[in-house]
Amino acid sequence: MSHLPQQPAAGVSRRTVARAAAAAGLAALFGAAGGTAPARAATRLGPRTLDVSVPSAALGRSAPVRLILPSDFGTRPEKKYPVLYLLHGAHDDYTSWTRETDIEAFTAGRDLIVAMPDAGPTGIPSVWRGGPDYETFQVKEVPALLARDYRASGTRAVAGVSTGGYGAMAHAARHPGAFTAAASYSGILDTTAPGVPAIMDAIVARENLPAASLWGNPVFNLLTWRDFNPRARATGLRGTALYVSQGSGVGGGGDPLPGILESALWPSAQGFARTLALMGIPATTHFYGGGGHDWAHWKPEFTASWPVLARALGVPE
Numbered sequence: 001m002s003h004l005p006q007q008p009a010a011g012v013s014r015r016t017v018a019r020a021a022a023a024a025g026l027a028a029l030f031g032a033a034g035g036t037a038p039a040r041a042a043t044r045l046g047p048r049t050l051d052v053s054v055p056s057a058a059l060g061r062s063a064p065v066r067l068i069l070p071s072d073f074g075t076r077p078e079k080k081y082p083v084l085y086l087l088h089g090a091h092d093d094y095t096s097w098t099r100e101t102d103i104e105a106f107t108a109g110r111d112l113i114v115a116m117p118d119a120g121p122t123g124i125p126s127v128w129r130g131g132p133d134y135e136t137f138q139v140k141e142v143p144a145l146l147a148r149d150y151r152a153s154g155t156r157a158v159a160g161v162s163t164g165g166y167g168a169m170a171h172a173a174r175h176p177g178a179f180t181a182a183a184s185y186s187g188i189l190d191t192t193a194p195g196v197p198a199i200m201d202a203i204v205a206r207e208n209l210p211a212a213s214l215w216g217n218p219v220f221n222l223l224t225w226r227d228f229n230p231r232a233r234a235t236g237l238r239g240t241a242l243y244v245s246q247g248s249g250v251g252g253g254g255d256p257l258p259g260i261l262e263s264a265l266w267p268s269a270q271g272f273a274r275t276l277a278l279m280g281i282p283a284t285t286h287f288y289g290g291g292g293h294d295w296a297h298w299k300p301e302f303t304a305s306w307p308v309l310a311r312a313l314g315v316p317e
Helices: 014-030 096-100 134-149 163-174 196-206 222-227 257-278 295-313
Strands: 042-044 049-056 061-068 081-087 113-117 152-161 181-185 241-247 284-288
Touching: 049 134, 061 096, 061 134, 081 134, 081 163, 081 295, 096 113, 113 134, 134 152, 134 163, 152 163, 152 295, 163 181, 163 241, 181 295, 196 257, 241 257, 241 295, 257 284, 284 295
Parallel strands: 081 113, 081 152, 152 181, 181 241, 241 284
Antiparallel strands: 042 049, 049 061, 061 113
16 A cells, blocks of 8 residues: 555645645644534634633623643643633733743643633622622633633642732632632732721722722621632631742832832731631741732742642642
8 A cells, every 4th residue: 555645636726735734733732622623712822822712601791811731732632631720910911921921931841721811900800799700700611611622621720919819819718629729929818907908999999990899898798898808718728739928018129119019918918827827727828028019029939839839730840
């Protein structure tokens, strides 16, 4: 039997064949298990990175999630992968982790999917009072998409900065067992601590939204505020690998605002850690002097937390 390559059928140009081969290659890279293409529109940004628009009933609109696929995703169609969710902070968006860090290069060669879902302009991924439900979007809808179209396994970890750090701990606490690990870098971990409701209100107001549109009034709707408070829901974190980092802030050279913001959240993080300790819930903590509420400090904290996340995900450190 001849092993020579067959010639294209008459009337079929080499360009057509090349296009078909390219399309097949993309289908293999971005397709689901079994060779079917993803059901959602995806925009390819690089060899492993793409943006997916997810129609969301919880949000009442489509919302984006940026994905970084494993290096061998296109060549291992039978393989399923754990997922690391990375949440952005206030007044930022789902592109922040790829814009501010080397997360694409860092995860190259590691068998995991990285998912960076949208949390709206405030970056508070919660159930808004009479408004969008970013919690359901991030905890239910995006994982369902990844399982269906991108061969995600049921193993998940979540990490975030600032309001995304709030989201990481709140998601894990409010949905026990949904995540094997949760990490917060300068997160808002006690939403009812003195001064913190005013910070939350300021974040909401900066986006020209009524303060009460989040969880209502922090006094009259205290039960709702407590229901979405990671510290108040800490019992749900039992069995989840945890990493918590926070700087003391204080002043320094240059712009003082990052240090002021960091210092304002110091008591909240300390109280959260004390609650975990009193409940006998293990956590790796890093409380450090100085520091600012910015990526210059969050990037090394992510690196420091990686062993906790990697072990929980079952991938190499």
